[in-house]
Amino acid sequence: MSQMQNVERQLREMILGLEIGPGERLTERWIESRFGASRTPVRAALLRLETEGLIGRDGRGWTVAPINLAELGQIAVYREAVEVAAVRLTAALEDRGGVEVIAAMLDSCDADTPREEWHRVGMDFHIELARLSGNEFLLRAVRDAMTRLSRARWLEVRDEAALGRAWAEHHAILAAVRKADADEAARLLSAHIAGSRDRLVTSLHDDRRGLRARGFAVVAA
Amino acid sequence: MSQMQNVERQLREMILGLEIGPGERLTERWIESRFGASRTPVRAALLRLETEGLIGRDGRGWTVAPINLAELGQIAVYREAVEVAAVRLTAALEDRGGVEVIAAMLDSCDADTPREEWHRVGMDFHIELARLSGNEFLLRAVRDAMTRLSRARWLEVRDEAALGRAWAEHHAILAAVRKADADEAARLLSAHIAGSRDRLVTSLHDDRRGLRARGFAVVAA
DNA sequence: GATACCATTTTGGGATACCAAATCGGTATC
DNA sequence: GATACCGATTTGGTATCCCAAAATGGTATC
Numbered sequence: 001m002s003q004m005q006n007v008e009r010q011l012r013e014m015i016l017g018l019e020i021g022p023g024e025r026l027t028e029r030w031i032e033s034r035f036g037a038s039r040t041p042v043r044a045a046l047l048r049l050e051t052e053g054l055i056g057r058d059g060r061g062w063t064v065a066p067i068n069l070a071e072l073g074q075i076a077v078y079r080e081a082v083e084v085a086a087v088r089l090t091a092a093l094e095d096r097g098g099v100e101v102i103a104a105m106l107d108s109c110d111a112d113t114p115r116e117e118w119h120r121v122g123m124d125f126h127i128e129l130a131r132l133s134g135n136e137f138l139l140r141a142v143r144d145a146m147t148r149l150s151r152a153r154w155l156e157v158r159d160e161a162a163l164g165r166a167w168a169e170h171h172a173i174l175a176a177v178r179k180a181d182a183d184e185a186a187r188l189l190s191a192h193i194a195g196s197r198d199r200l201v202t203s204l205h206d207d208r209r210g211l212r213a214r215g216f217a218v219v220a221a
Numbered sequence: 222m223s224q225m226q227n228v229e230r231q232l233r234e235m236i237l238g239l240e241i242g243p244g245e246r247l248t249e250r251w252i253e254s255r256f257g258a259s260r261t262p263v264r265a266a267l268l269r270l271e272t273e274g275l276i277g278r279d280g281r282g283w284t285v286a287p288i289n290l291a292e293l294g295q296i297a298v299y300r301e302a303v304e305v306a307a308v309r310l311t312a313a314l315e316d317r318g319g320v321e322v323i324a325a326m327l328d329s330c331d332a333d334t335p336r337e338e339w340h341r342v343g344m345d346f347h348i349e350l351a352r353l354s355g356n357e358f359l360l361r362a363v364r365d366a367m368t369r370l371s372r373a374r375w376l377e378v379r380d381e382a383a384l385g386r387a388w389a390e391h392h393a394i395l396a397a398v399r400k401a402d403a404d405e406a407a408r409l410l411s412a413h414i415a416g417s418r419d420r421l422v423t424s425l426h427d428d429r430r431g432l433r434a435r436g437f438a439v440v441a442a
Numbered sequence: 443g444a445t446a447c448c449a450t451t452t453t454g455g456g457a458t459a460c461c462a463a464a465t466c467g468g469t470a471t472c
Numbered sequence: 473g474a475t476a477c478c479g480a481t482t483t484g485g486t487a488t489c490c491c492a493a494a495a496t497g498g499t500a501t502c
Contacts, residue, residue, distance in 0.1 A: 002485070003486070027452085027454085028453075028454065029454095037486085038487045039486095039487080039488085040261075040485075040486050040488090041485075041487095043261075043265065043454085043455090044265075044485095047265055048272070051272040059494085060455090060494070060495095061453075061454075061494095062454090071357075074356050074357055074358050075358060077310070077358070077359070078303070078306075078356065078358035080306070081302045081303050081305070081306035081359065082303065082362075084302070085301070135299065136292075137296060137299035137366070138298070138299055138302065223456090225455080248484085249484065250483075258457095259457045260456095260484090261455075261458095262455075264484090264485090265455095280464085
C-alpha cells in the first residue's frame with residue numbers, strides 16, 4: 001500500500017473517530033511526523049480528504065471540518081433524493097436477493113453488540129441498499145453523505161429505544177423492497193431519514209455546549 | 222493564482238475541450254513541461270481532476286476518462302434524482318425571483334449565438350436552477366454531473382430543432398417553477414432529462430466509429 | 443496594562459533529486 | 473516472421489530542499 005493511501009486512511013480514521021476534534025488545525029508537518037511519511041504523500045492525502053469534506057482550508061492552513069448543524073439538514077435532503085431514487089430502482093429489479101444479505105447484516109446486531117458495530121451497520125445499511133441499485137453515482141452519493149454524517153451520528157446521544165426503532169425501520173424498508181412495493185419503500189425511507197435528521201439535529205443542538213467544552217467546533221443551524 | 226489551480230484549470234479545459242482526447246494517456250512529465258509547473262502542483266491537480274472523474278488511473282499511470290455510454294445512462298438517473306429534488310425545493314420558495322435571471326440567461330441565446338455559448342448556457346441552466354434550491358449538496362451533485370456530461374454533450378450531433386426544443390423545455394420548466402407548480406416542474410424536468418439522455422446516447426452510439434476514428438476511446442453501453 | 447512594532451519561527455507552495463518498477467527497443471534465438 | 477530475453481529509458485512515488493508569506497512571541501512605547 002502506498003504511503004498516500006496509508007496516510008489518507010489513518011487520518012480519515014482519526015478524524016471520523018474524533019481522535020482529532022472537529023475544528024482542529026492540522027499542519028502538514030505534524031501529520032508528516034505523526035505517520036512517518038514525507039510531505040508529498042501527506043499533501044496528496046489532504047487533497048483527497050478535502051474533497052470528502054472531512055477537512056477544509058482555513059486561509060492557508062488545513063482544518064478538520066466542524067460539526068455543522070445546517071449542513072446536516074442539507075445532507076438529509078440530499079440523502080433523501082438519492083436514497084429514494086436508489087431504493088426505487090432496487091425495488092424494480094428482477095433479482096432482489098441482495099436484500100437478504102442486508103437483512104442478515106442487520107440481524108447480526110443484538111443487545112451484546114458493541115456500539116461501534118451498531119454505528120457501522122447503521123451506515124452500511126444505507127450504503128449497501130444503494131449499492132443494490134447498481135447505479136455507481138447513487139452509491140457514491142450515499143457513501144459520501146454517510147461519511148459526512150458519521151461523526152455527528154457518533155456524537156448523537158441515542159437511547160436503546162432509538163436504536164431499536166431504527167433497526168425496525170430498516171427492516172420495514174427491506175420488507176417493502178422484498179415485495180417490490182417501491183412506493184412504500186420510498187415512503188418509509190423518507191420518513192426514516194427525516195426522523196433520523198430530527199433526532200440528530202435536536203440531540204446535537206441540545207448538547208452543543210457539551211461538545212464545545214470538549215473542544216469541538218459546532219456551527220449552528 | 223497558485224500553480225496548482227492554474228494547472229488544474231487549464232488541464233480541465235483541455236480535457237473538456239477535447240484537446241486531449243478521451244482515453245489518452247497523460248504523464249506527469251508532459252504536463253509539467255506543457256504548463257511550466259513542477260510536478261508538485263501537477264500531481265495536486267491530477268488528484269483533484271481524478272475526483273471529478275475527468276481522469277482516472279490506468280495501472281500506475283493517468284488516463285483521460287473515456288466516453289462511457291453506460292455511465293451516461295447512470296448519470297441521467299442520478300441527475301434526475303437530484304435535479305428534481307432541487308426544483309421541488311425551489312418551487313416551494315417564497316422568493317422565486319432567481320428564476321427570471323435564468324430565463325434572461327436562456328434568452329441571451331439566439332440564432333447568431335455561437336455553438337460554444339449554447340453549450341455553456343445549456344449546462345448552466347441546470348446548474349443555476351439547482352443553485353436556487355439553496356442546497357449545497359444538490360448544487361454540487363448537479364455541477365459534477367454536468368461536468369461529466371460535458372464532453373459527451375459537445376460531441377453530440379445536434380440539429381437546430383433539438384436545440385430549439387431544449388430551449389423551449391427549459392422555459393417550460395421555469396414557467397412551472399414560476400407559478401410554484403412543483404409537480405409539473407418535476408414532471409417536465411424528468412421528461413427533459415430522459416429525452417436528453419436518449420438523444421445523447423443514440424447520437425454517440427451511432428457515431429461511435431467516427432469518434433474512435435478521431436482517437437477517442439468510447440466504452441459501449 | 444494595552445498596543446504597536448520587529449525579529450524569529452513556522453507554514454504551505456513549489457522545485458528538484460532519487461528510487462524502484464514498469465515500459466520500451468533492440469537483438470538473439472528458434 | 474514470431475518470440476523470448478535483456479539492457480536502457482521512462483514513469484510515478486517519495487523524500488528533501490528552498491522560499492515567501494503568515495503566525496508568533498517578545499519588547500519597547502505610550
